[in-house]
Amino acid sequence: MSAAGTYTPKPGAAPLPRMIGAQAALETKMLLRNGEQLLLTVVIPTLLLVLFSAVDIVDTGEGKAVDFLAPGILALAVMSTAFTGQAIATGFERRYGVLKRLGASPLPRWALMAAKTLSVLVTEVLQIVLLTVIAFALGWSPHGNPFAVLLLLVLGTAAFSGLGLLMAGTLKAEATLAAANLVFLLLLVGGGVIVPLDKFPDAAQSVLGLLPISALSDGLRDVLQDGAGMPWRDLGILAVWAVLGLGAAGKLFRWE
Secondary structure (H helix, E strand, O other): OOOOOOOOOOOOOOOHHHHHHHHHHHHHHHHHHOHHHHHHHHHHHHHHHHHHHHOOOOOOOOOOHHHHHHHHHHHHHHHHHHHHHHHHHHHHHHHOOHHHHHHOOOOOHHHHHHHHHHHHHHHHHHHHHHHHHHHHHOOOOOOOOHHHHHHHHHHHHHHHHHHHHHHHHHOOHHHHHHHHHHHHHHHHHHOOOOOOHHHOOHHHHHHHOOOHHHHHHHHHHHHHOOOOOOOHHHHHHHHHHHHHHHHHHHHHOOOO
16 A cells, blocks of 8 residues: 555646647647648748749759759748748737736746747758658759758758747737738748849849848758858858847847
8 A cells, every 4th residue: 555645746837848848849739730830831832842843934053953942942941930930820829918828837938939949940850851852852962061951950940030039029910920921922032042142133142142041041052052061151141140030039029
């Protein structure tokens, strides 16, 4: 027979890692069940990769179109999840008071943001695996330093997450929805994802090249298509965006 007190309840919060893991799992499930989010994170990148690889619409230079397009589409996938999807979801959570209630729970606010970031990373892994399989089926022949690719993806995620949280934490939900989708479309066209930056005027190239989507897509393309070494310039641009975006989000984010 068990000793007295063996089954005595022990009130209190769960261990912090378990709370973060549970919240991250919930965030991931909600994201994957959202039709609009799936459209942004899976359907649009997949359609763009297949369409522009199969149909000669844009001049991508020498070599197979998929070799140029695949790195840019991977960059687009990161942006769609870390920036557009996260900004919209967090903006409406803030509007409906979800963030305020979660902020009053035993889960610290920094841990809530960590859970959101973990959810973004899990979703990106699923995206990258899917897009990579499709790209290989289309004849993609990547090569280069895997560590450089990983570093680009991590810094790109940090940069876009900071910008997405900054937008969600400072604008109204409807404004975030409109602005995030508009930025997504503008960067899709002018960020070197599908249309090479050298197709733009010289003055525009110098400005567009400083955007996080351009740095991420160009860096991935340099490594995966051209076999270049560590793309320090693109990594530096992404690091600056990450520091500025996350720093501003941390200071300006409003929970109500």
